Amino acid sequence: MKRIVSIQDISCLGRCSLTVALPVISTMGVECAVIPTAVLSAHTMFPDFTCCDLTDQILPIARHWQQQKVALDAIYTGYLASKEQVQQVCTFFDMMKGPQTAIIVDPAMADHGRLYAGFPSDFPAYMARLLPYAHVAIPNITEACLMTGTPYREEYDAAYIRQLLLDLTRLGAGRAVLTGVCLEPGRLGAMSYDSDTGAYFFYDNEKLPHTFHGTGDIFAATVSGALTRGLSLEQAMTMAVDFTLECIRSTDTQEIWYGVEFEKALPWLWQRLEALLKQQG
Ligand code: PXL
Numbered sequence: 001m002k003r004i005v006s007i008q009d010i011s012c013l014g015r016c017s018l019t020v021a022l023p024v025i026s027t028m029g030v031e032c033a034v035i036p037t038a039v040l041s042a043h044t045m046f047p048d049f050t051c052c053d054l055t056d057q058i059l060p061i062a063r064h065w066q067q068q069k070v071a072l073d074a075i076y077t078g079y080l081a082s083k084e085q086v087q088q089v090c091t092f093f094d095m096m097k098g099p100q101t102a103i104i105v106d107p108a109m110a111d112h113g114r115l116y117a118g119f120p121s122d123f124p125a126y127m128a129r130l131l132p133y134a135h136v137a138i139p140n141i142t143e144a145c146l147m148t149g150t151p152y153r154e155e156y157d158a159a160y161i162r163q164l165l166l167d168l169t170r171l172g173a174g175r176a177v178l179t180g181v182c183l184e185p186g187r188l189g190a191m192s193y194d195s196d197t198g199a200y201f202f203y204d205n206e207k208l209p210h211t212f213h214g215t216g217d218i219f220a221a222t223v224s225g226a227l228t229r230g231l232s233l234e235q236a237m238t239m240a241v242d243f244t245l246e247c248i249r250s251t252d253t254q255e256i257w258y259g260v261e262f263e264k265a266l267p268w269l270w271q272r273l274e275a276l277l278k279q280q281g
Pocket of ligand 1 (some may be wrong): 043214
């Protein structure tokens with residue numbers, strides 16, 4: 001069985017980061033090892049959350065795994081709690097990546113034009129240090145703007161998205177995927193750019209009226225699982241757009257802070273992946 005290590009926080013409540021990555025990646029038939037970067041009582045949209053930083057655990061875990069000769073098919077990073085953690089994750093990449101290890105970076109730190117609570121304004125420049133390691137980077141539009149120094153716009157066209165993708169690869173990512181891209185009323189999807197081939201790819205589906213917390217984490221975990229099972233980036237993105245929509249469709253509540261009820265959609269994900277793998281032989 002393939003193995004991903006996911007490096008991000010564990011928010012004890014609120015369906016994001018590791019509480020999403022673990023079930024999604026497991027459902028996709030991939031082992032999900034974890035390095036929790038911090039333990040929070042709930043994600044940072046909740047007022048008065050508690051946070052226990054685990055920066056001092058990252059490198060001891062890496063050293064132990066090195067001694068044990070642990071092989072990683074993919075390293076998937078998400079929310080990191082401090083600038084120091086970014087530096088340690090770079091060291092982790094250097095220590096643990098092998099010739100076959102895919103590095104997938106979701107620079108989860110901002111949305112809707114703003115950084116999440118608790119991050120200093122120069123944090124995106126630190127997060128961008130992960131991009132030269134990334135085979136695939138998966139930011140949303142806000143995160144891409146902050147890392148590339150592009151003014152954030154609510155209204156944009158395909159040329160704006162293509163430029164952001166190009167700039168992300170200029171910062172070092174091999175392939176970049178922008179999430180939350182709306183190029184037509186009532187549609188939402190993701191666009192990618194491959195710096196090796198110069199090819200762009202776009203896939204969208206229905207846009208539902210509610211936006212929920214944690215859907216970016218669902219998307220990135222699904223792409224990570226699908227790539228690790230051997231699907232192409234285009235297949236992985238298509239599956240992630242459709243699964244994220246399926247999760248939102250499955251959600252009865254309007255309590256957006258509690259995330260999407262992805263638990264109900266996991267059988268859909270399993271079936272879709274198995275059918276695709278079977279079809280490919
Ligand atoms: O969903 C991204 C995320 C992950 N982890 C923490 C967060 C957020 C978004 O707010 O606060 C702790």
